[in-house]
Amino acid sequence: MSQPKRIIVIGSGFAGLSAATSLADKGFAVTIFEKNEMPGGRARIFQAEGFTFDMGPSWYWMPDVFETYFARFGKKPSDYYNLVRLDPSYSVIFGPDDAIDLPADFNQLKQLFESIEPGSGGRLDEFLRQAAYKYEVGIHKFVWKPSRSITEFMSPRLLYDVLRLDVFQSFASHVRKFFSNSKLLQLVEFPILFLGATPENTPAMYSLMNYAEMTMGTWYPMGGMHEIVKGMVSLAEEKGVQILLNHTVEHIEVVGRSARRVITDKGSFAADVVVAGADYNHVETNLVDAEFRNYSDTYWQKRVMAPSSLLFYLGVNKRVPRLRHHNLFFDEDFTLHAQEIYETPRWPSRPLFYVSAPSVTDPGVAPPDCENLFILIPVAPDLDDPEETREHYFNLVMDRLETYTGVTIRNHLIYKRSYAHRDFKTDYNAFRGNAYGLANTLFQTAFLKPGLKNKRLNNLFYTGQLTVPGPGVPPSLISGLVVADEVAKDFASNHLKPNKPLTPQTSQA
Numbered sequence: 001m002s003q004p005k006r007i008i009v010i011g012s013g014f015a016g017l018s019a020a021t022s023l024a025d026k027g028f029a030v031t032i033f034e035k036n037e038m039p040g041g042r043a044r045i046f047q048a049e050g051f052t053f054d055m056g057p058s059w060y061w062m063p064d065v066f067e068t069y070f071a072r073f074g075k076k077p078s079d080y081y082n083l084v085r086l087d088p089s090y091s092v093i094f095g096p097d098d099a100i101d102l103p104a105d106f107n108q109l110k111q112l113f114e115s116i117e118p119g120s121g122g123r124l125d126e127f128l129r130q131a132a133y134k135y136e137v138g139i140h141k142f143v144w145k146p147s148r149s150i151t152e153f154m155s156p157r158l159l160y161d162v163l164r165l166d167v168f169q170s171f172a173s174h175v176r177k178f179f180s181n182s183k184l185l186q187l188v189e190f191p192i193l194f195l196g197a198t199p200e201n202t203p204a205m206y207s208l209m210n211y212a213e214m215t216m217g218t219w220y221p222m223g224g225m226h227e228i229v230k231g232m233v234s235l236a237e238e239k240g241v242q243i244l245l246n247h248t249v250e251h252i253e254v255v256g257r258s259a260r261r262v263i264t265d266k267g268s269f270a271a272d273v274v275v276a277g278a279d280y281n282h283v284e285t286n287l288v289d290a291e292f293r294n295y296s297d298t299y300w301q302k303r304v305m306a307p308s309s310l311l312f313y314l315g316v317n318k319r320v321p322r323l324r325h326h327n328l329f330f331d332e333d334f335t336l337h338a339q340e341i342y343e344t345p346r347w348p349s350r351p352l353f354y355v356s357a358p359s360v361t362d363p364g365v366a367p368p369d370c371e372n373l374f375i376l377i378p379v380a381p382d383l384d385d386p387e388e389t390r391e392h393y394f395n396l397v398m399d400r401l402e403t404y405t406g407v408t409i410r411n412h413l414i415y416k417r418s419y420a421h422r423d424f425k426t427d428y429n430a431f432r433g434n435a436y437g438l439a440n441t442l443f444q445t446a447f448l449k450p451g452l453k454n455k456r457l458n459n460l461f462y463t464g465q466l467t468v469p470g471p472g473v474p475p476s477l478i479s480g481l482v483v484a485d486e487v488a489k490d491f492a493s494n495h496l497k498p499n500k501p502l503t504p505q506t507s508q509a
């Protein structure tokens with residue numbers, strides 16, 4: 001390349017940072033425009049009253065994907081943050097006097113299964129042996145496919161793999177071949193529930209999540225999940241990426257069949273390629289003219305969304321007993337909660353919820369002798385979320401949390417903030433206030449997901465949790481790398497020929 005081509009990336013979430021870093025590494029001149037004052041998207045942090053709160057992700061799974069990411073650039077996660085493995089991995093609460101800690105050690109985990117359902121320890125081995133294959137094929141092969149065409153999946157070897165991945169069998173029926181005890185079923189099904197669809201509607205392939213969780217472990221970057229973002233930002237800047245915070249993209253201007261300028265609230269900038277890492281629907285609906293959209297409003301309305309979330313960030317002025325780092329409150333009927341998310345979307349009657357207490361592991365995220373709590377209630381997308389509703393759920397979960405821990409918490413709060421649909425919309429332009437994108441259903445997998453390339457413009461690409469491979473931190477990292485490879489491929493094959501002489505330098509309007 002004689003003169004570096006200018007690439008504009010919209011959004012500095014995991015996917016935008018990943019795409020930008022990889023493109024800069026390939027020799028492009030990359031600028032990220034981020035509307036918020038901090039990079040990281042859904043994985044931002046905020047500080048209040050001496051507490052540091054991670055705003056979104058809290059589970060660090062699939063450490064190999066993070067290693068692969070940093071290794072692309074000759075780095076390791078440990079160059080940027082300090083990971084510790086959690087033990088127990090997490091705790092599941094079935095009732096006030098009924099909780100199970102999941103040990104990190106696999107033999108102890110098998111013994112635990114055996115003690116709940118005789119014979120299930122051995123069956124866990126077989127379940128995970130099959131899941132290991134799915135992880136190997138799913139995470140090392142399939143998720144790296146750009147899925148621009150079904151033909152990518154047409155080789156005899158891949159078709160064989162697809163069949164062995166159990167994509168046509170539901171997760172629910174698959175796990176019932178191995179376990180029948182209701183507690184074990186809930187333990188095995190939980191990663192699916194929190195990531196976006198019912199076990200009945202999720203392909204059995206996603207037992208790869210169980211493999212990741214049970215054999216590779218649950219980890220935590222000391223300082224919080226945002227440490228990953230800080231590491232990625234350092235790496236991006238090392239590669240020459242320019243990150244412009246507080247720059248909201250308002251329009252993508254098209255000439256002929258190419259995106260040519262990106263109009264922000266701070267000025268307009270020329271581009272040879274645009275990679276949109278902001279919420280896909282927002283880009284389609286608000287940033288490009290209707291004639292250049294990939295998908296109609298009807299298409300978007302038919303998508304099955306993963307749940308949104310009602311969140312609480314709480315600073316408690318004392319330690320809270322019985323809590324582990326990750327605590328899943330499965331003390332209510334999941335079937336009802338799932339119906340109220342997916343079938344008849346409404347505020348749930350008796351929801352399950354999740355509590356993260358990172359201060360159990362990390363003294364740095366709370367003042368001395370205090371507890372940092374993050375509470376997540378999965379709820380249907382697109383609900384109205386007035387203060388009274390949030391407060392109703394706050395009291396509902398507090399009643400259960402206080403009963404379980406045996407202490408009062410409400411009287412000991414020195415910080416409290418809630419976060420739900422309208423915040424997701426305001427902060428991230430999130431379609432229907434989604435928290436983590438599309439549900440992982442069969443008909444929203446691979447080439448059936450919103451595509452990573454605009455079909456009408458030769459130089460507009462998409463990355464992030466609403467395109468391939470899907471939601472979650474590891475898939476978002478992969479999404480950025482995959483799209484960067486596609487951009488480079490299109491340049492190499494000359495698909496990205498400009499219509500007009502290029503303006504290679506950023507120019508303010």
Ligand SMILES: Cc1cc2nc3c(=O)[nH]c(=O)nc-3n(C[C@H](O)[C@H](O)[C@H](O)COP(=O)(O)OP(=O)(O)OC[C@H]3O[C@@H](n4cnc5c(N)ncnc54)[C@H](O)[C@@H]3O)c2cc1C
Nearest residue numbers: 011013014015035041042057058059249278464465472473
């Ligand atoms: C509450 C919650 C809990 C989660 N828990 C986990 C977990 O434990 N483990 C896990 O692996 N995953 C988890 N996830 C999912 C994971 O966080 C996401 O899948 C991932 O962060 C998505 O990254 P992204 O880059 O696709 O999108 P985003 O993080 O949303 O990044 C998009 C960026 O684009 C910016 N943007 C939007 N519009 C514009 C515009 N017009 N101009 C400029 N910038 C714009 C936004 O501000 C944002 O910074 C969780 C998500 C949430 C919300």
